[in-house]
Amino acid sequence: MLTLFRSAMNGPFKWVFAALLVAAFAVVGVPALENFGARSAIQVGEQKITALDVQREFRTQLARVQEQNPDLTRDQALAAGLGDQVAYTLTVQALIAAEAERLGMVAPIDVVRSYVERIPALQNPETGKFDANRLGLLLQQQQLTQSAFAELVTDGLIREQIVGALTAKSTAPQELTRLLLLRQFEERDVRYVSLDLSAGEEAPTDEEIASYYAANIANYQSPEYRTFTFVMLDEEAVADQVSVTEEEVRQLFDSRAGAAQALETRTIKQFRVSAEQLPVVEEALAGEGGFDAAAEALSAAITTLTDQRQGDFIAEEFGEAVFAAEEGSVVGPVETPFGFLIGQVVTINATEGLVFEDEREALEAELRQEIAEDRLVDLVDELEIARDEGATLAEAAQLIGVDSKTTAPTDAELFTETGSIANIPAVLAAEGRGLTEGEESSAVRMGEGYGFVAVDAIVAPAPLPLEEVRPQVVSAIEAERLTEAATRLEERFDALRAEGKSFQDAATELGGEPVLASVSLTQPERPIPDDAFARAFELQVDQRAVLSDTVASKAKIVEVGAVRFGDASQAQSVIPMIAEQFGEQIGTELESAYLAALQETTEVKQNPTELARGLGQTDQ
Numbered sequence: 001m002l003t004l005f006r007s008a009m010n011g012p013f014k015w016v017f018a019a020l021l022v023a024a025f026a027v028v029g030v031p032a033l034e035n036f037g038a039r040s041a042i043q044v045g046e047q048k049i050t051a052l053d054v055q056r057e058f059r060t061q062l063a064r065v066q067e068q069n070p071d072l073t074r075d076q077a078l079a080a081g082l083g084d085q086v087a088y089t090l091t092v093q094a095l096i097a098a099e100a101e102r103l104g105m106v107a108p109i110d111v112v113r114s115y116v117e118r119i120p121a122l123q124n125p126e127t128g129k130f131d132a133n134r135l136g137l138l139l140q141q142q143q144l145t146q147s148a149f150a151e152l153v154t155d156g157l158i159r160e161q162i163v164g165a166l167t168a169k170s171t172a173p174q175e176l177t178r179l180l181l182l183r184q185f186e187e188r189d190v191r192y193v194s195l196d197l198s199a200g201e202e203a204p205t206d207e208e209i210a211s212y213y214a215a216n217i218a219n220y221q222s223p224e225y226r227t228f229t230f231v232m233l234d235e236e237a238v239a240d241q242v243s244v245t246e247e248e249v250r251q252l253f254d255s256r257a258g259a260a261q262a263l264e265t266r267t268i269k270q271f272r273v274s275a276e277q278l279p280v281v282e283e284a285l286a287g288e289g290g291f292d293a294a295a296e297a298l299s300a301a302i303t304t305l306t307d308q309r310q311g312d313f314i315a316e317e318f319g320e321a322v323f324a325a326e327e328g329s330v331v332g333p334v335e336t337p338f339g340f341l342i343g344q345v346v347t348i349n350a351t352e353g354l355v356f357e358d359e360r361e362a363l364e365a366e367l368r369q370e371i372a373e374d375r376l377v378d379l380v381d382e383l384e385i386a387r388d389e390g391a392t393l394a395e396a397a398q399l400i401g402v403d404s405k406t407t408a409p410t411d412a413e414l415f416t417e418t419g420s421i422a423n424i425p426a427v428l429a430a431e432g433r434g435l436t437e438g439e440e441s442s443a444v445r446m447g448e449g450y451g452f453v454a455v456d457a458i459v460a461p462a463p464l465p466l467e468e469v470r471p472q473v474v475s476a477i478e479a480e481r482l483t484e485a486a487t488r489l490e491e492r493f494d495a496l497r498a499e500g501k502s503f504q505d506a507a508t509e510l511g512g513e514p515v516l517a518s519v520s521l522t523q524p525e526r527p528i529p530d531d532a533f534a535r536a537f538e539l540q541v542d543q544r545a546v547l548s549d550t551v552a553s554k555a556k557i558v559e560v561g562a563v564r565f566g567d568a569s570q571a572q573s574v575i576p577m578i579a580e581q582f583g584e585q586i587g588t589e590l591e592s593a594y595l596a597a598l599q600e601t602t603e604v605k606q607n608p609t610e611l612a613r614g615l616g617q618t619d620q
Contacts, residue, residue, distance in 0.1 A: 041610035044094035045602045054614025058086045083615045095598040100158045107157040136314050136338045172582035177575050182565050189561035190536045192515045192528045193507035197485045197553045204477045213466050213473050220469045221461040225409035228432050229456055230424055231397045233379050234449025265307040270343040271300035291330050291344040380443050380450050393440050393454040428453040479550045486548040486555040532558040
């Protein structure tokens with residue numbers, strides 16, 4: 001990824017450098033003050049991804065898609081699944097970040113610096129060396145601070161070490177590729193016959209049925225039934241106990257209002273001059289033409305920076321001067337590490353002030369949510385303390401003011417004896433299946449809450465009456481007979497072949513109609529059934545397989561007579577290309593398997609409401 005990115009910097013898109021970097025290395029942003037108090041849209045292990053992070057990633061991906069499809073609207077992109085792709089991207093990034101932290105991976109500052117200095121867009125075209133001025137101006141253009149830029153590169157380098165190790169471009173061995181291609185042109189001579197297994201069989205007698213039932217009584221038992229008591233502690237359980245004061249709501253409002261005010265942006269024009277040019281620029285600025293005339297007099301390139309916040313300026317002294325100036329006024333010259341900067345404030349985009357009464361309801365709901373989450377943890381502790389002091393699960397629930405529920409006897413599939421579905425969450429029932437009678441579980445994490453389960457009673461499996469399971473017993477006897485018949489038929493077939501008879505003669509003598517066919521993987525119509533066809537390509541020459549079909553009362557015998565490879569010469573020229581594709585496919589499968597393994601060991605949760613907020617699909 002990094003190599004491709006750096007190569008792209010030599011092309012016509014090199015001046016969208018930072019935008020491409022954000023797209024390639026998009027990292028989980030740090031929640032800003034305006035995101036204070038917000039809940040997670042996605043939680044990956046201990047990492048929390050906010051609605052603001054989702055919003056940033058969505059904008060990045062949407063811009064990337066619209067470069068290729070300029071007419072694509074935001075709603076069309078969402079309908080096409082871009083929202084799901086954003087959630088997946090952020091989840092994968094968090095999974096890899098967690099794994100990198102677990103492995104103790106770091107990117108030393110000298111490695112990051114070395115990488116940045118080798119980026120062509122940041123090198124002076126005359127000297128071929130890294131130019132700090134080009135970096136400074138470029139970061140201002142793209143509204144990135146040096147620390148944010150360094151974080152992007154650092155995270156990208158670390159991720160590349162993990163993912164790159166799996167997806168590094170490699171080519172499969174050409175000999176292996178050639179053999180795989182040959183398999184596609186392979187032809188096999190196959191002998192096949194289907195033989196009837198049901199001839200001469202009579203229905204099982206009552207004595208046989210009773211005997212089989214007694215010998216296999218373990219197969220004809222009622223399921224084990226368990227009666228559970230369970231308690232659910234979630235936000236609904238504590239909602240009535242939550243109160244929010246006017247002062248608390250006002251404090252949250254004030255923090256949001258301050259954050260909104262800090263989001264004021266300004267659009268400016270700027271150019272850079274040297275110390276030697278200061279007398280000329282000051283004289284030019286004092287003239288009638290002002291800023292533009294001064295730049296023209298010095299042949300200086302004017303750069304326009306749109307919607308800049310004060311914190312976006314790398315040169316803090318210049319940012320302070322810009323935000324202290326009025327609209328239309330000229331700023332500078334201001335001495336910075338990048339030379340003397342002269343700017344002009346084009347527009348001031350002040351944010352609208354927040355009105356407390358307009359925000360009160362939403363802020364109060366948010367605070368209630370946070371307090372409910374804290375209260376939920378307290379309730380879990382209180383319940384555990386009550387149980388430690390000798391209360392049962394039901395008694396402990398009553399002591400802390402929540403309800404417990406008791407199920408009817410239920411089997412492992414959550415069905416009751418009457419056939420209805422038990423009213424217990426599957427995760428708690430599964431937890432209860434691992435407990436003994438009278439035992440209680442510890443807290444079980446469930447979505448946005450916790451659950452507890454106790455096993456009140458266990459009814460052990462018991463034999464079912466013969467008359468109730470008679471049809472199943474008869475079916476089992478018939479299936480066993482067919483299996484035995486298939487074994488006897490195979491033994492007879494082997495004996496006939498051992499006597500020197502051909503496949504055709506042996507098959508005919510046993511009442512079948514043999515099929516002799518030449519088959520290949522590329523033929524559109526298959527002369528033998530699919531299961532026999534697939535088995536034929538797993539056998540060696542003169543090897544035989546018997547496939548029993550007890551449902552159809554048939555035994556299928558398939559034998560391979562010869563294997564030939566067709567003319568694959570026309571494919572020789574494409575072997576290098578296919579070998580490369582095969583190697584890429586292996587890398588892709590390794591990456592998918594690796595990410596799946598990471599997700600299996602890391603809890604990933606999504607909050608649909610917060611996701612929708614980040615994607616702009618809700619007014620909340």
